[in-house]
Amino acid sequence: MKNIEINKYYKIICGAGNENLKEIEALAFVYASAGFNMIDVAAKNEVISAAKKGIELSCNPDKMLLCVSIGVQSDIHLSKAVINRQKCSSCKKCIEVCPQNAVFEEDNKIQIDERACIGCLKCQHNCPSDAIVVEHKYKSPCTMLLSVLSDDIDCVEFHCNSSDIEQILENWKQLKNIYSGRIGFCMDRSKLPDETIISLISQMVDNDENVIVQTDGKPMSGGTDDYKSNIQAVSFAELILSNNIHAKIVLSGGTNSKTSEFAKLCNVDIDGVAIGSFARKLVKDEISSPDFFENIELQNSAIEKARDLYNKINI
Template sequence: MLKDLLKEKKCFKLVCGAGNEDTIEVEKLVTIYSLAGCNFFDVCAKEEIVDAAKRGLERAGIKENRYICVSVGIDGDPHITKAYIDKNKCVECRKCESICPHDAIRNIEVISERCLGCSVCAKNCPANAISMESKLIDYNEVLPKLIQKGIDCIEFHAITEDEADVDEKWAQINKMFNGMLCISLDRSELGDKKLKARVERMIKARAPYSTIIQADGIAMSGNDDEYGTTLQAIATAQLFQNAKMPIYIMMSGGTNTKSTELAKQCNVYPHCLAVGSYARKIVKKYLQMNDLLENKIALNEAVKIAKSLINTSLENMKND
């Protein structure tokens, strides 16, 4: 069971991207990382994406201890934003096309299915022609269909100051789903005291250890394998570890191969490590191959790379 993997600190989550609506890429990612030993998969809250993830698990042929989580967000949370280009301001320098880490901009058009909301393009646009806008969904319409498909977890991205909106959306999710829930939070909007108070309020009516807190550092910042990108995730995880709440702690946001190593040096021991940007980056050239799933040599190469990330991460999560 997922709860057992978390308790034993043997849980590694691949983040395909809350905004990643590319079914082909998701199927490839799940195939690679399932073969490599990943047991938890975070995907966009769309039926066709859950189906793609399931196809990936089928291709990998490993059915035990494989769990699917869908991510939903709240207005303002970066995980559910998409880039928009104002053609009236655009100077057609095409810088956005070359720097987008997800190849989501071509011919000065945003390919919405591939845009994950990282905002790299907006931050680097010399004409300020790119804005980031939330892509909201109706939980009551979307989630029941996904629950029927047998998902194992729902992750609620709640990076916002709007407590009323958080409580409303959280109540909707709890009413619909009685399985494992995950709350994704960072310290960009709230201080430590308010962050802890929010979580205490949100888990009050839930059974002990039925909730994961995704301790986010800086969302979608883990493209480089550096210690610096993972500092905030460790600090957020440490905050909840010290609070001794009846929760599981998962580090994410800027995570990479250095994350659990540095966490261990800080005496921080999460129950799970979630990796997105870096996990996708290291197998990117394989994801771009049209014949990857039929090319055993290339697939094995990709699996070997992914396995190194997973094994390194899990080894350092052991509490000696």
């Protein structure tokens, strides 16, 4: 675990279900080089190794914290899309819309690379034949955490996007019992009434100012760069702050280059920004090239874009 003082968190989210090792290594390399100080990856040993490899290759190897994401049973971030072949008409719409390039055609069959799928369900929403189902490969949050504890991680993020309060509190208690380091949780306001969600967050924060609360405004929204997609995340942060809950507040879900500016305009005092879809899409052309790690021009181009994003959110 790195012993780094952090004032503001600038986090690149790789996707809690993303097991595309090459992509994760490249994202870690690019965003660590650009100044981001945290990377969020799936709680899998090989994924953690890939992220560490990318961080080591960057020009800021000692500044980036490695956070693993684990979740409750219903957490969409841990879902995988599966094709029902009997219904599939091979229209290829899913190939067009997948942000992860996880869908492809082989042997005249549409296939999904499970390791690259992040469960965003864009394919399902765009399938005209209702041929895509969701599969959840559930392991309890503690089981997931215990499997990576020896990997020298710097932070844990618990995805508790669920309406089952008892389950959330039980899981949270268990996690805090086995992990004493930096820990946070990611919550979606749409799952519960405001009063309930505030009570739940108060119990979880429990006056511990080190707990990080990630306000998941518009989960996996696709990465547009506008003010509007930040509204839910900023409004959720405002709700927490106006209820005098003292925790580190990091915005996520719909976040982009305008997030910090928008929060500032709204007088919402945040402790950081976590960016997923927008940041991944920004450098997708460069990092998906097979020779990315041998091609300095591609690397510089990706780092420049990532640094520009960092400069815009670091205000």
